Amino acid sequence: MHSDPRSPIGIIDSGMGGISIRTALVRAMPHEETIYWADTAHCPYGGKARKEIVQLVRAGVETLLTEGVKIIVVACNTATTAAIATLREEWPEMPFVGLEPAVKPAAETTRSGIIGVLGTEFTVRSEMFRTTARRYASGVRVIPVAGNGLVEAVEQGLEEAPETERLLRGYIEPLLAAGADRLVLACTHFPLLAPQIERIIDGRDMRLIDPAEAIARHTREILAASGLLYEPNGVTTEAPIHHFISTGGAEAAERLRLRAEQYAARLRKR
Incomplete structure (x- = not known):
């Protein structure tokens, strides 16, 4: 040091x-x-x-x-x-x-009692994530989603590509339908997709949580x-x-x- x-x-x-x-x-x-x-x-x-x-x-x-x-x-x-x-x-x-996934601020501010967590396959299936969810989201329904393909889209500069939008909609629309009003971006690539995500959730009761x-x-x-x-x-x-x-x-x-x-x-x- x-x-x-x-x-x-x-x-x-x-x-x-x-x-x-x-x-x-x-x-x-x-x-x-x-x-x-x-x-x-x-x-x-x-x-x-x-x-x-x-x-x-x-x-x-x-x-x-x-x-x-x-x-x-x-x-x-x-x-x-x-x-x-x-x-x-x-x-x-x-x-x-x-x-670590920003489950705590999402759980503290949710009104619906349901939050979505969009991360990589490794993160959302890890024991660290499960421990974080148990610690900070007692009484809150946490829905983890593996955003496969999104990291590659960002790396290739394809944030605005139609296929990237289709991927995002496929991950986010079910969360909206389930009543999630907070979406934790549990991969640092995903804030680079925030404009596209915000277009998808426009007018609906969901807020992005970026740590x-x-x-x-x-x-x-x-x-x-x-x-x-x-x-x-x-x-x-x-x-x-x-x-x-x-x-x-x-x-x-x-x-x-x-x-x-x-x-x-x-x-x-x-």
């Missing part, structure tokens, strides 16, 4: 999905630098075995450690579910921030508590540097950078 507040924040994802978390981190901590590691060559993770996911995520951690990061945000629900316990055991001095801002706040709190939050004294004109690394090579890394800029610009317009 690096003790210099100027050290960057490390971010891990299987591909594009962590962009949603990264954007929230940058907005919450505008002076911090980031290094985003994406395992584009092996994306998606949702259908892989736990052992393989752990090995892949471990490689990402090792890369970020060589870059001198001070904290690592595992910006992927599937990677968190499969690997976070192993990472904390193997690198006890490094703070890791993981994700990105809560993760950013939690990360900021950890850094502040450990004296690692970088907040320059006075006015500074020095812009933070944000790096992107992809196992798919330089071209894939550049695609990540461009998509991150586009996503941030879209949120600024909302």
